[in-house]
Amino acid sequence: MPLSMAAVLSEPAARRPHHPALVFEGREISYAHLWHRARQYAAVLAGHGIRPGDRVALLLANTPHFPMAYFGALAAGAVVVPVHALLKAGEIEYVLRDSGARLLVCSGSFLGEGGRAAEAAGVAVLSVSADEEPEAARLDVLAEQAVPVDHYVPREPADTAVVLYTSGTTGRPKGAMLTHLNLTMNIGVTLLAPFGFGPDDVLLCPLPLFHTFGQICGMGVCFRAGATMVLMPSFDAAVAVELMARRPGMVLMCVPTMYIALLDAAEHRSGPGRPRLDRAYSGGSALPVRILEEVQEVFGCPVYEGYGLTETSPVVAYNQPGLPRRPGTVGWPVWGVDVAIAAADTEGRIVCLPAGEVGEIVVRGHNVMAGYLGRPEATAEVVVDGWLRTGDLGVLDEDGCLSLVDRKKDMVVRGGYNVYPREVEEVLSRHPAVAEVAVVGVPHPTHGEEVCAVVRAAPGAARDPAGAADLGARIVDWSRQRLGAYKYPRRVEFVDSFPLGPSGKVLKRELVARLAG
Numbered sequence: 001m002p003l004s005m006a007a008v009l010s011e012p013a014a015r016r017p018h019h020p021a022l023v024f025e026g027r028e029i030s031y032a033h034l035w036h037r038a039r040q041y042a043a044v045l046a047g048h049g050i051r052p053g054d055r056v057a058l059l060l061a062n063t064p065h066f067p068m069a070y071f072g073a074l075a076a077g078a079v080v081v082p083v084h085a086l087l088k089a090g091e092i093e094y095v096l097r098d099s100g101a102r103l104l105v106c107s108g109s110f111l112g113e114g115g116r117a118a119e120a121a122g123v124a125v126l127s128v129s130a131d132e133e134p135e136a137a138r139l140d141v142l143a144e145q146a147v148p149v150d151h152y153v154p155r156e157p158a159d160t161a162v163v164l165y166t167s168g169t170t171g172r173p174k175g176a177m178l179t180h181l182n183l184t185m186n187i188g189v190t191l192l193a194p195f196g197f198g199p200d201d202v203l204l205c206p207l208p209l210f211h212t213f214g215q216i217c218g219m220g221v222c223f224r225a226g227a228t229m230v231l232m233p234s235f236d237a238a239v240a241v242e243l244m245a246r247r248p249g250m251v252l253m254c255v256p257t258m259y260i261a262l263l264d265a266a267e268h269r270s271g272p273g274r275p276r277l278d279r280a281y282s283g284g285s286a287l288p289v290r291i292l293e294e295v296q297e298v299f300g301c302p303v304y305e306g307y308g309l310t311e312t313s314p315v316v317a318y319n320q321p322g323l324p325r326r327p328g329t330v331g332w333p334v335w336g337v338d339v340a341i342a343a344a345d346t347e348g349r350i351v352c353l354p355a356g357e358v359g360e361i362v363v364r365g366h367n368v369m370a371g372y373l374g375r376p377e378a379t380a381e382v383v384v385d386g387w388l389r390t391g392d393l394g395v396l397d398e399d400g401c402l403s404l405v406d407r408k409k410d411m412v413v414r415g416g417y418n419v420y421p422r423e424v425e426e427v428l429s430r431h432p433a434v435a436e437v438a439v440v441g442v443p444h445p446t447h448g449e450e451v452c453a454v455v456r457a458a459p460g461a462a463r464d465p466a467g468a469a470d471l472g473a474r475i476v477d478w479s480r481q482r483l484g485a486y487k488y489p490r491r492v493e494f495v496d497s498f499p500l501g502p503s504g505k506v507l508k509r510e511l512v513a514r515l516a517g
Helices: 007-015 031-047 065-075 089-099 108-121 139-144 180-192 212-225 237-246 256-268 289-299 376-382 421-428 465-480 508-516
Strands: 020-024 027-030 055-059 079-082 103-107 124-128 160-165 175-179 202-205 228-231 250-254 277-282 303-308 315-318 337-342 359-365 387-396 402-407 412-414 417-419 434-444 448-457 491-494
Touching: 007 020, 007 031, 007 065, 007 180, 007 212, 020 031, 027 031, 031 065, 031 139, 055 065, 055 089, 065 079, 065 103, 065 139, 065 212, 089 108, 089 160, 089 175, 103 108, 108 124, 124 139, 160 180, 175 180, 180 212, 180 315, 202 212, 202 237, 212 228, 212 250, 212 303, 237 250, 237 256, 250 256, 256 277, 256 289, 256 434, 277 289, 289 303, 315 337, 337 387, 376 387, 402 421, 412 434, 412 448, 417 421, 421 434, 421 448, 421 465, 434 508, 448 465, 448 508, 465 491
Parallel strands: 020 228, 055 079, 055 103, 079 160, 103 124, 202 228, 202 250, 250 277, 277 303, 448 491
Antiparallel strands: 020 027, 160 175, 303 315, 337 359, 359 387, 387 402, 412 417, 434 448
């Protein structure tokens, strides 16, 4: 039975053609127009030799060209390969070669890196929003004269729709193959709960569309509901807060680092009206309870925190409307998805643990990827006994509510004791001088590893060398009173900003490298 992710856009275009699908820099784009343009893009891609099953890479900024090219490629029956917009030429070349992409659709502003990568990989390039004399043919210009395809190419549920590359925290990035069934099921399920989207909802989306949170939870769910997405070209906290004030009652999806910036922008805002939201969703990494509480107070809305992975299309579990919200947890598995806790040190098989015990989170259900592209051995390492091993540590309570403990690889072992950075971060985030904190392990000659808190100080905290040392000592003393003797940080380092990955996660491996340098 045929099934295509392209229906996520085609069906609302048929149901409510004149309703705004996108608002971009004040300009509204209707569903009918967006789908018409996507079908024109599909015609151009087919004219350039793209056939069903071919892979089309997208190196695109957050503009309407992204959904046009994304759904255009899907309508042509192609497999979409989104590329992280901040990669350099060598990294882009790797993704193009590894994915076997036949063509790269590239924003004009990214042609410097993308064009070199495509040339090295022997991949054709079509640009959008390029300068007057672009180095590549203009897809957007060609599409204006193209006769749109009548309908999208039917695909099978098990066919790959999108290949999303993991962030590559260990080794080179791997391409997770997500099928049409994976994505349409995850979108359809989460549309109802946790996101509860209706056709009159308006989503404020500052997330990058090349990443799974913005692409699937944001764009996919919003379009499936026939709702409206206010797309930001990039995240700007002050601009986002103004949009909230001008259009109260929107829905927001963000990662924790964005929520921290939004709170700071709201505090320093002086314009008319109050920035108010209907509801807010957090994902990508752990949201400190203090931040969750402040967001609820400042923006007057409930905040729902959840959990997912690239390999799970992406949503696994969420705090959900209709169920009691439990700050500090990621809620309950979404419909059709099973979550269990397995012994983290048992290889080659899944040994499930009882409620209340900490272990590795394992997942099975409609959301689990088809595998890593071209890597059967890597797939076999993570898909065991029908379960996906996530590499994350967690615990399920008696009610089936899931709490994240930490990444298995982020755990600090101090003197033989396991220290979970998230637990320490949760405590330190309540210190009045701490605006943001990341806890890592650094080498220690006696204990093996020492707990180190990397802190971005709150405005007004002492930041000169003597003052920073004194503040660090006070943070150590403060945490000693609130954490076990093996848990509290003996070392505190200060930074002005954190290195962030594409999803807004703090790159702890980079912090460790800096501290060890």
